[in-house]
Amino acid sequence: MKRAVDTAAQQPVSRGAGSPRSRAPRPTHTASSPTAPVSVARLAEATRQLNDCRALVEDLRTLTEAMAQTRLTSVVGEQELITTLVALITRADDQIARMASGAAGPRRSCMTSLEGLLGEPEWTVARSSRQQLRARKAALDAVTASITEEYRSLQLNFERLHHVVERASELRYDDAESEAELALDVVGKFRTSDLDFRSGRYDTAAVAVQHAKRRLAEKGLTLPRGHPDEVDPDQVDVDAAKFETYTADLERKVRDAELRDSKLARRTELFLISGATVDLSVPYKVLLRRPNFGTIQESNLYDDVEVLLTDQDLFRETIDTIAESSIQGIRSAAAATSAPAQESPVAQAGPTGLAAPAAPAAPAAPAAPVGAPALRRAAPVRAISTDHLDQLDTAGRLERIGRRMYSLLIPDAMQRIIDETDEFPLTITSNNPELPWELLHDGTEFLCLKRTFARMPAQQTFPRRTRDAALTVERRKTTVLLVHSVHGEPLQQAEKEINDIEARLAEMSPAPIVTKLTGSDVTASRLTDELSLGDYDLIHYAGHAGFDAGRPELSYLLLSTGEHFRAERVQRLLEGHPVVFLNACESSKSAPQAQGRSTGGTVAQAQGLASAFVYGGAQACVGSLWPVFDDTAADLAVEFYRQLIEKRQRVGEALRRARVMSHGRQQDRTTWAAYALYGDPSSLLAASGGLT
Structure with a gap:
């Protein structure tokens, strides 16, 4: 009795028309039915494939974007492929959305379309392209790593060279023109490409590196990668040791120039104050001030010297003699139109080497012919004779006068100091401005040719203050x-x-x-x-x-x-x-x-x-x-x-x-x-x- 009840309880209750608990039987779907349900396994497999396709596209996009950013290789084909694949995924998403909407329709045909989209041959091409791109990306990474290393090294070295040539320019150093042109040219390339380089774009950086190598090759500062007799200018490595020596040599020269410029900003000062003539001699008080520089302490030397009045007259009248000879030379040159302009010989002195008595004033010279070089007259002149100089040319006569002035007016100790400080400007202050101080000659050269030379005017008042x-x-x-x-x-x-x-x-x-x-x-x-x-x-x-x-x-x-x-x-x-x-x-x-x-x-x-x-x-x-x-x-x-x-x-x-x-x-x-x-x-x- 109980088993019968249990069995009856397990039986489904029919829901006939007259019974409220009865229900209609579940319809049976066949394969040919347009409303046949899509199996869960089939949909899950399609979803997995679609996710794999999405990951594939993302991989391709990551690889191509990274490679394209370098601007060293072309990935146009791969980018076009990605566009196609994205379109396929978009269509696949549409099919899934139609199936998931719950609306009546051809679900099975949507599934068939989805599977067809996931089986397109482009996906096979994409998987092959991903493998190729990974290999290309690895090779490209090696190239960019090499460019990065060379770029940073060369940029650092050329910025150093550029700093040196800028300092050379500030110091007015003339012998760095070649280095300056090299540094400005290459540094310009590096600075133009620097923003690209820091942004991961290597094309301009590669150009800058290659340009730097070519310029260094012109200077002999590179090493060939292949056979030395078959040098490819694009296949060379920088000789770091030579480049370092090249820059270090310039740095040393610029330091020397900086030292010279520091000396030019100072000066050795010579004061020569003459007194009243005594017994045909002229006394001079001579003071030399040596500037403080480096290990050299500022020092002053003082001494008294005397020169014969006739010596001083000779020194003073030398300029007037030169002036007179210049006048004669200019007018003689004008008369001889076929000959180049030359100055006439300096007038001569007596055999003692001292000035002879002044000769009478020369008569007025004839007017210069039309077209003659104009005469630059800085002052009147008077003629003196200098017989002892008659065997010397103009330069020799000037040197003889200059050496005598230097020997008689400059004490020996001061001569040594002047020689030791030859890179410092020499300024002369004297109450006897008529002497031709520019002709001072130390036995090797005129001082005004071998060193900076100036006169310091002496007056009884200070220079007035002016508006700057x-x-x-x-x-x-x-x-x-x-x-x-x-x-x-x-x-x-x-x-x-x-x-x-x-x-x-x-x-x-x-x-x-x-x-x-x-x-x-x-x-x-x-x-x-x-x-x-x-x-x-x-x-x-x-x-x-x-x-x-x-x-x-x-x-x-x-x-x-x-x-x-x-x-x-x-x-x-x-x-x-x-x-x-x-x-x-x-x-x-x-x-x-x-x-x-x-x-x-x-x-x-x-x-x-x-x-x-x-x-x-x-x-x-x-x-x-x-x-x-x-x-x-x-x-x-x-x-x-x-x-x-x-x-x-x-x-x-x-x-x-x-x-x-x-x-x-x-x-x-x-x-x-x-x-x-x-x-x-x-x-x-x-x-x-x-x-x-």
Whole structure:
């Protein structure tokens, strides 16, 4: 009875129409039925395959993006394949969404479509591409690692070289042009590619590395990878040892240049103060100050010397003799149009080696022919004889005078100090400015050719304080004032000189800002305005001038209007701290030949204007001591400016180099010795304009 009940309980209860608990039988699906259910196993397998496809696409995308970022290889085909695969996945997702929506429809056809999408041949290609990309990526990683190592090493070494050449430029070191060109070229490539390199883009970095290797190969600083007789410029390695030596050698040279520049910023000072003549002898008190530098302590030497009055007269009159011979040489050259201009021999002295009695004044010389080189008269002259020098050429005569001055006026102990400090500028201060100090010769060379040489004007007052233009005017370029004064007898080459200097300045880099006054513009009012501005770094004057031997402060620049712009006015009006170059010439009306008399004191008169500029605030003033040829005067001035602006040499060193150039080109002329530098020889044009 119980079993029957249990059995009956296990039987399904039929849900007929008349029974509320009865239900209809479950329909049976056949394979041909469009609504046949999709098996769970089949759907799970499709889902797994789809996830594998997604991972495959992600792998391909990661590989291609990493490889494409290097910009060293092309993955365009792989990127197109990824686009196709992504489209397949998108379609597969659509099929799954349709099956998962629960809506009635052809679920089995969706499943069939899904399986078809997952079985497309592109997936086979993709799996093969992944293996190939992994191999390519490994090889590419090795390449980028090599590029990275070389890039960082070369970049570091070239930045070091660049730092050295920049320091060389700051020090105005001339012998680093090749290294500077190499460093600027290669460092430019590295700096252009640096952002790409740090972002993982190696194409520009590889170009920079290869370019650096080629440039180093030109310098012999690489090693071939293959046979040494078959060198491929693109298959070389940097010779690290040679490159290190190359840079270290330049560093050593620049340190030496830095040492020299430090010395040029100091100076050895020589003071020679003459006393009253006693028994035909002139006493001198001589003081030498050696600067403090390194292990050398600052020291002062003091001594007394005497020279014969006739010796001093010979020294003083040497410049006047040179001036007279220059006049004769210029006029002789003008007469002989087929021969190059040369100066006539220096007048001769007596056999004792001392100055002979002064000869009568020479008659007025004939006027120079049309087209003759214009005479640069810095002062009147007087003739003396120097018979003992008759066997020597001009250079030999100047050397003989210079050696005698050096031997008699400079005590032995001071000569040793001067020789030991030959890399320091030498400045001379004396109450006897008429002596030709630029001719001092130590037995091996004229001092003004072998070292920076300057005169320090001596007056009874200190230079006045002036407004510093660098503090009131912001400038980025050097500023130049060119003045060409025309009055009375025209100076045939003066205008050409100014125009040539202007043209040469325009060619310099960086080109300075030039203001030019010429002709009727050169008035006292206009010159007063320009000097009072304090805006100029350089002032160049070409034209006539007049000198007063008794009162140097009354010496003057003769302006185009005939006005006398006196030295005392210059000293009171000048603002700023310019470097001044005076190619000033004696006015025809005051020339001694025209007056039938001769006067001395050439250098003292020239110093009148130079002192006025220096004591007015100029850093330095360059002025001529005797008549010079126009062409060589312009050449020396242009070279001086080139050294000062382009080479950025200190003022004293710029003039020394200009002297050396002039001396090398025309040793038969004395233009190289005709210019004296008054003031501070260590002045330096700042890179952005202004003097330091």
